[in-house]
Amino acid sequence: MGRHYNLEGGNLYIFTTEQDRLLDLGVFPSELNLFEADSSWRISPWVAVVENVLQRAAEMAQIILQLNDYVKTNVPLRALEHYFLDGDEYSLLEVMREIELEALVASGDASDGV
Secondary structure, X not given: OOEEEEEEOOEEEEEEOOOOOOOOHHHOOXXXXXXXXXXXXXXXXXXXXXEOXXXXXXXXXXXXXXXXXXXXXXXXXXXXXHHHHHOXXXXXXXXXXXXXXXXXXXXXXXXXXX
16 A cells, blocks of 8 residues: 655645545544645645645544555655656655665675675
8 A cells, every 4th residue: 555644844745646545634623724825825636735744633633544554654855856857756766665674784684696
């Protein structure tokens, strides 16, 4: 499954890969002020971005995302912005694999054959 989100610097990135569809943004209550007329947000077919998310709204959004099978990932913002603009899933997945491999090596779980 390719449902992910990243929260960094007060910005929330919700994104999908592997032909998954983005979550219906209507699941977020208007009280969170994420995808409302007076909030700063943008969307592409595979990424939704909300800027300057308040801490409480970010906490609630993460709960909603997790209930909808989204997984928090630590993808560099540059890679997410590139994916937002051109939808190059292959490049994004490569970055995600590199991050996963680095985490495995750092934890000592990677075998010599990796």
